Amino acid sequence: MNHKIVIVGVGGQGTLLASKILGQLAVSENLAVKVSEVHGMAQRGGSVITHVIFGSEVYAPLVSEGEADFLLAFESLEAARALPFLSKDGTIIVSTQRILPMPVITGAEKYPADPLGGIRERVSACEIPADKLAEEAGSIKAVNVVLLGAMAKRLPFEKDKWLSALEKCVPAKYLELNRRAFTLGYENS
Amino acid sequence: MMPEKKLMLGNEAVARGCWECGVHAVNSYPGTPSTEITEECAKYPREDMLCEWAPNEKVALEVSFGVCQSGARALSCMKHVGLNVAADPLFTAAYTGVRGGLVIAVADDPAMHSSQNEQDSRYYARSAHLPMLEPADAQECKDFVKLAFDISEKYDTPVLLRLTTRLSHSRSVVTLDERVKPEIKPYEKDAQKYVMMPGMAKKRHLIVEDREKRLAADACKMPENRIEMRDEKLGIICSGVCYQYVREALPEASVLKLGLVNPLPRGLIEEFAGKVERLVVIEELEGVIEEQIASWGIAAEGKNLTGIQGELSVNRIRLAFGKKLPESADVPAGIPARPPVLCPGCPHRGAFYVMKQMKLTVYGDIGCYTMAALPPMSSMDACLCMGASVGMSFGAEKALGRDASRHTVAVLGDSTFVHSGITPLIDSVYNGGHNTVCILDNRITGMTGHQQNPASGKNIYNEPAAQLNLEALCASCGVRDIHVVDPFDLKKSREELQKALDFDGVSVVIFRRPCQLLIKGETKSAKVDGCRNCGKCLTLGCPAIEKTESGVRINPALCVDCGLCAPLCAFGAIKSSVGGENK
Numbered sequence: 001m002n003h004k005i006v007i008v009g010v011g012g013q014g015t016l017l018a019s020k021i022l023g024q025l026a027v028s029e030n031l032a033v034k035v036s037e038v039h040g041m042a043q044r045g046g047s048v049i050t051h052v053i054f055g056s057e058v059y060a061p062l063v064s065e066g067e068a069d070f071l072l073a074f075e076s077l078e079a080a081r082a083l084p085f086l087s088k089d090g091t092i093i094v095s096t097q098r099i100l101p102m103p104v105i106t107g108a109e110k111y112p113a114d115p116l117g118g119i120r121e122r123v124s125a126c127e128i129p130a131d132k133l134a135e136e137a138g139s140i141k142a143v144n145v146v147l148l149g150a151m152a153k154r155l156p157f158e159k160d161k162w163l164s165a166l167e168k169c170v171p172a173k174y175l176e177l178n179r180r181a182f183t184l185g186y187e188n189s
Numbered sequence: 190m191m192p193e194k195k196l197m198l199g200n201e202a203v204a205r206g207c208w209e210c211g212v213h214a215v216n217s218y219p220g221t222p223s224t225e226i227t228e229e230c231a232k233y234p235r236e237d238m239l240c241e242w243a244p245n246e247k248v249a250l251e252v253s254f255g256v257c258q259s260g261a262r263a264l265s266c267m268k269h270v271g272l273n274v275a276a277d278p279l280f281t282a283a284y285t286g287v288r289g290g291l292v293i294a295v296a297d298d299p300a301m302h303s304s305q306n307e308q309d310s311r312y313y314a315r316s317a318h319l320p321m322l323e324p325a326d327a328q329e330c331k332d333f334v335k336l337a338f339d340i341s342e343k344y345d346t347p348v349l350l351r352l353t354t355r356l357s358h359s360r361s362v363v364t365l366d367e368r369v370k371p372e373i374k375p376y377e378k379d380a381q382k383y384v385m386m387p388g389m390a391k392k393r394h395l396i397v398e399d400r401e402k403r404l405a406a407d408a409c410k411m412p413e414n415r416i417e418m419r420d421e422k423l424g425i426i427c428s429g430v431c432y433q434y435v436r437e438a439l440p441e442a443s444v445l446k447l448g449l450v451n452p453l454p455r456g457l458i459e460e461f462a463g464k465v466e467r468l469v470v471i472e473e474l475e476g477v478i479e480e481q482i483a484s485w486g487i488a489a490e491g492k493n494l495t496g497i498q499g500e501l502s503v504n505r506i507r508l509a510f511g512k513k514l515p516e517s518a519d520v521p522a523g524i525p526a527r528p529p530v531l532c533p534g535c536p537h538r539g540a541f542y543v544m545k546q547m548k549l550t551v552y553g554d555i556g557c558y559t560m561a562a563l564p565p566m567s568s569m570d571a572c573l574c575m576g577a578s579v580g581m582s583f584g585a586e587k588a589l590g591r592d593a594s595r596h597t598v599a600v601l602g603d604s605t606f607v608h609s610g611i612t613p614l615i616d617s618v619y620n621g622g623h624n625t626v627c628i629l630d631n632r633i634t635g636m637t638g639h640q641q642n643p644a645s646g647k648n649i650y651n652e653p654a655a656q657l658n659l660e661a662l663c664a665s666c667g668v669r670d671i672h673v674v675d676p677f678d679l680k681k682s683r684e685e686l687q688k689a690l691d692f693d694g695v696s697v698v699i700f701r702r703p704c705q706l707l708i709k710g711e712t713k714s715a716k717v718d719g720c721r722n723c724g725k726c727l728t729l730g731c732p733a734i735e736k737t738e739s740g741v742r743i744n745p746a747l748c749v750d751c752g753l754c755a756p757l758c759a760f761g762a763i764k765s766s767v768g769g770e771n772k
Contacts, residue, residue, distance in 0.1 A: 010527065023196045023360055033196065034326075035360040038302070039221060039638070044557065045732055046529035059433040061326075061359035064503045066515030080524050096488045100735055100744075101527035106565050106727055107736040109525040118521065140746065 002055030003155065004063045005120070008082040009074030010099045011048050014144040017169065018072065019050040021112060021148060025157060026054035034061040045102075048077055070154070072147055074130070075099050078114040092116075093150050095130035095143055126150060126189050127144035133184040142181035145170075149185025159186065197363045199356040202327040204226075204229035204265075205363065206334035208238055213289065215240040216249040218267030218608065218636040221303035222357040223296035227266050228640075229672055231649045237368070242505050242640055242649050245575070245608040246271035250278045250293065257291040257347075258383060258632035260374035262338055264295040270574065274609070276313065279347065284393040285383050286345035286400075286753070290338035296352040299473045300500040303354075303636075305555070305574065307498075309407065309474040313322050314349050314451035318401045321349040321451040323429040327361040333448065336413065343463035344400055351450065353473065355430045355500065370442045413448025416461050424465025426458065426478060431471050431501055438506035453481055462487050465518035469513070473501050488556035531560055533733040534705030534712075534751035536631050539566045539676030542729055542753075543683050544598060545626075549690075550585065554578040554610075557635045567729045569600075576601065577607025582624040583617045594623040595690050597699075601626070604634035604642040607657065611666065617695045618667035625689045625696045628659060629676070631704040639706065663697045670696040677702060705749060709767050714745040715755060715765040726754045726763065 005022065007059050009015045026033035032107065033054040051063045065084045073079030073094040086092065103109040118124060128150055132162045134142040145166065163179065170178050197205065199546055207215065215238060217227040222539040231240040243249035246267040256263035267275060272295045282291065293315075298304040314321035317430045320340055326335040330352070337348040381389050409412055421440040427435050428447040435444060445461040447453070462468050462482075470479040470491035479491035494509040495501055504514055531538050541561040545568045553559055553569040554577065562569035571581055582599035601610050606628050617624050634640040641647040646656035660671050672685040682700065689696035714733075720740030728738055733747035734754060743763070752767025 003581060011529065027194065027196045027362060033360075033362060035196070036355060037198075037358050037360070039225070044529040044532060044560065044636075045527075045669065047527040058361070059437040060503050061361070061430065061433065062502060064437075064515060066504075066517030075526060077527070080521050081527075081675055083520055086518065088516050100732075101525050102530050102564075102730065102732060103525045103528075103621050105735050106730070107724075108564070110523075112521075113521050114526065115521070119518075122518070 001054055002058060004068050005052040005070045005072060005151075006063050006082055007050040007070040007072045007074075008078040009048055009053065010078065011045050013048075013074045014141060015048055015050050015074060018144040018148050019052050021145075021165050021169045022052045022054070024053075024099060024162060024168050028161065028165060029157065031055060032058040034058045036061040047081060049082065068101055070151055072151055074143055074147065076115040077101065077111065080119065086123060088123070090123060091154065092119070092125040093147060094125065094127050095147060096127050097129075097131040097143070113135040128185065128188055130185065133188060134181055137181035137184055138177040142178060145178045145181040146185035149182040150189035152182070153189055193365045194362050195365060196360050198225060198358065198360050198533060199324070199327045199330045199352060200358070201229045202363050203235070203332035203334050203350070203352070203366065206331035208233045208332070209366050209368050210335040210338050211368065212238050212264050212338070214238070214253065214256045215264045215266070216243050216252040217266040218243055218246045218249050218271060219640040220271045220296070221635055222279060222298060223266045223268045223271070223352070224640065225533075226294055226355070227649070230264070235650065238588070240649050244641060244643055246275040247277060250275040250282075253291060254282050255737050256279055257287045257289040258285075259288065260376055261289040262371065263289065264292050265390060266349060267296075268303065268304065269297045269308050269630070270293060270306065270601055271295070272310055272313055276577070277293050279313070279319075280317045281385050282347045283319050284385055284390055284397055286396070286421060287341055288376075290341035291342060291347040292334060292337045292350055293347060294334070294350045294352060296354070296357050297474065298354050300354070305572070307474060309477060310349070311350055311450055311477040312475065316475070317339040318397050318448060319349050319451065320344065320348055320404055321351050322448055323351045323450045324356060324448070325429050325432045325446070325771070326356070327359070327363050327451035329448070330356065331363055333413070340381045344404055344415045346400055349484060351429070353430055395768060401452050402456060408449045408452060408454035409456040409633035414454050414457055415446055416457070416464075417444045417446065418464065419443045421464060422466045424461055424468050425471050426461070426468070426482070427471040429473070431473055434501055434503050434506050435471050438503045438512065439510060447478070450478070453478065454484060458482060459485075459487065462489070471495060471501065480633060529560055529561075530732050531557065531730065532705055533731055533747045534708075534749035536676050536704065537561060537629050537702065538729055538731065539679055539682060539702075539753055540627065540629055540700040541566050543676075543679055543686060544568050544600070544726075545687065547683065548596065550597040552578040552581040552585070552597070552599045554599075554605050556602040556605050558600060558602060558629055565728055575605055576613060579610050579613035579617065579624070579626050580667045582626070583613065583620070584623045586622055586624055591623055594625065597624065598686070598690075599624060599626045601634065603628060603630040603632065603644040604658065605660070607643050614663065614668065614695070614697070615666045622695050623693065625686070625698065627686075630659060630699050630701045633704050633707060635704050635706075639704070659699055668695050668697050670694060672698045673701055674695070674698065675702055676700040677751065679756070702723070703733055705751065708749075712749040713766050714748040715743050715750050715752070715763055717741055717743050717763055719760060719762040721760050721762065723759065728755055729757070755767065
């Protein structure tokens with residue numbers, strides 16, 4: 001059986017590092033894996049989405065709507081936007097952080113009071129203050145690794161395996177910070 | 190020792206394949222989704238593989254042709270619309286053939302993630318009579334580029350490698366191999382083959398036709414074109430990423446997977462058609478394969494089921510075959526869109542703010558600045574293709590008279606100007622225009638992710654290179670009115686732009702300020718104190734300035750304290766560490 005994960009956020013939030021670590025982990029475990037990314041125009045502060053699929057045999061590089069086991073969301077609005085990807089038994093792991101999109105900034109539209117209202121009653125949702133935890137770890141930029149930590153417990157890999165995948169993907173001078181971020185996510189999910 | 194396995198982006202795998210098979214030189218112009226191929230190639234030692242950014246795709250392919258005509262292997266990479274620019278050398282290189290291998294990697298963008306149209310490059314392969322390979326994952330990206338060079342040299346032809354966004358930008362596991370460097374083939378003068386005048390070209394055209402027939406026959410035996418028999422009730426012909434979608438959506442179906450998508454292996458397709466009850470072609474964009482099969486009198490479905498728009502997907506194919514879709518929720522109501530925006534501190538913001546204030550008609554171009562077409566800037570009237578802004582602004586004057594050029598500008602970036610803006614500038618001067626061309630010179634190719642260009646003063650390896658002097662270039666094109674301004678000096682920008690619009694001839698205004706993303710290190714943030722909520726600063730469309738009930742707020746996580754907004758505030762409520770006299 002394959003594991004299917006959709007990672008969403010806002011361009012510049014570091015979604016690509018999260019998918020890179022997941023991909024690295026799957027490769028180390030000798031699993032088949034595909035990761036699909038967004039480059040180019042959509043990166044400039046727009047919605048971004050990355051698909052990660054691993055398991056015994058992987059064909060499509062994209063997760064179909066209704067098939068994601070996990071929706072890893074770096075921002076609440078983006079979690080709601082990507083909801084169609086989630087399977088009915090899937091889990092949302094979402095940072096409670098809010099980043100205002102341009103139509104809200106200019107006042108043309110409103111940021112919903114509770115983007116996950118009506119959603120958390122229907123699916124399993126793990127809402128964590130990933131931005132606060134990342135700051136606690138040492139940098140707001142570590143939101144991605146906090147969220148990975150929060151998802152890690154729910155996937156069939158030991159914590160050591162995650163940490164060694166992390167080590168392969170982040171520069172040595174940021175390793176300690178990222179280890180802290182991962183552990184904070186792991187323990188607070 | 191076990192061969193090393195690595196998770197690689199499709200584009201990265203193409204680069205690896207080039208290095209493994211001894212490609213000598215890579216010449217490209219950046220274009221999403223193809224850009225990373227050349228960037229990844231440049232990470233290998235340049236003694237192995239010399240990489241360069243060319244001013245445009247036509248030049249890139251001509252240089253590559255020179256490399257291959259001199260006996261070494263050459264690669265050029267481009268996006269689908271880049272192949273339009275390179276089409277001129279391409280069609281005749283198809284006649285001359287090659288000495289060293291020549292491969293053109295072209296990346297199509299179904300669903301237009303970062304493009305202005307959805308054209309299908311397979312039609313180029315058909316009309317230029319060139320072989321085209323289409324890989325289906327990163328491993329095949331590596332294997333097929335090596336095969337492409339072998340085919341190129343064996344059949345004496347340039348070869349197209351077709352990628353799509355989902356292939357270029359998805360990662361899968363690749364087994365790495367050693368590098369084998371072919372010898373540079375000895376040079377021999379052969380004007381009959383390489384000088385394409387009518388007398389020679391007529392003979393070469395016969396060779397092109399014969400070559401394609403041979404390839405089509407041989408394609409029936411190529412292992413890259415393979416039949417996978419499962420249930421005989423349904424047979425699918427597919428290639429590229431569509432193969433993956435088909436395998437997932439229709440696991441029981443028999444499949445003819447095509448690696449070579451031009452010319453088609455007619456014998457193999459006839460054999461497959463004879464083995465299955467229902468034959469369907471699943472292909473993204475145009476019905477290129479379906480049309481050809483139909484012309485041979487083979488009954489096949491395809492576009493009636495999938496249509497020609499956008500990307501295919503597992504669910505689209507499930508739907509086309511009446512399969513049940515997985516249960517899924519809708520996006521909740523009231524979720525605002527999040528379109529891409531100009532970054533905080535973007536130098537283009539100043540230029541477009543002034544143009545909007547002056548109520549100018551703006552002919553735009555291809556780059557980050559195309560986003561100025563979106564609200565709240567909404568400062569663009571037309572955008573067509575690389576460099577087109579200049580010609581369009583001159584055309585407007587022809588239709589509406591000289592006065593039209595008093596309130597019309599063409600706007601394009603430094604890299605786009607060098608790519609295709611120079612010849613239309615010469616045209617405007619030569620034919621007596623009065624149009625004003627604004628070059629947004631941010632010292633980099635921005636949208637595709639910061640590639641160097643001839644005006645940036647650095648090469649692909651980030652080393653100093655000869656820097657094109659844009660002012661001198663425009664002057665030598667005959668432009669007599671040239672202004673250089675900092676787009677964050679709004680007052681001066683407005684004054685200089687007005688002079689240019691009034692000038693009795695073609696003018697160029699160079700808005701020069703480096704891309705904010707080039708500026709490294711920690712930045713401060715502007716602060717708000719005493720906002721009267723007039724909303725003037727919001728017209729800048731800066732993502733760091735947020736509207737709230739009690740007045741604007743500046744988001745310190747996004748603000749880079751560029752200083753553009755502070756002088757705009759009539760009440761002095763925005764405090765920036767950067768001074769200015771803008772009003």
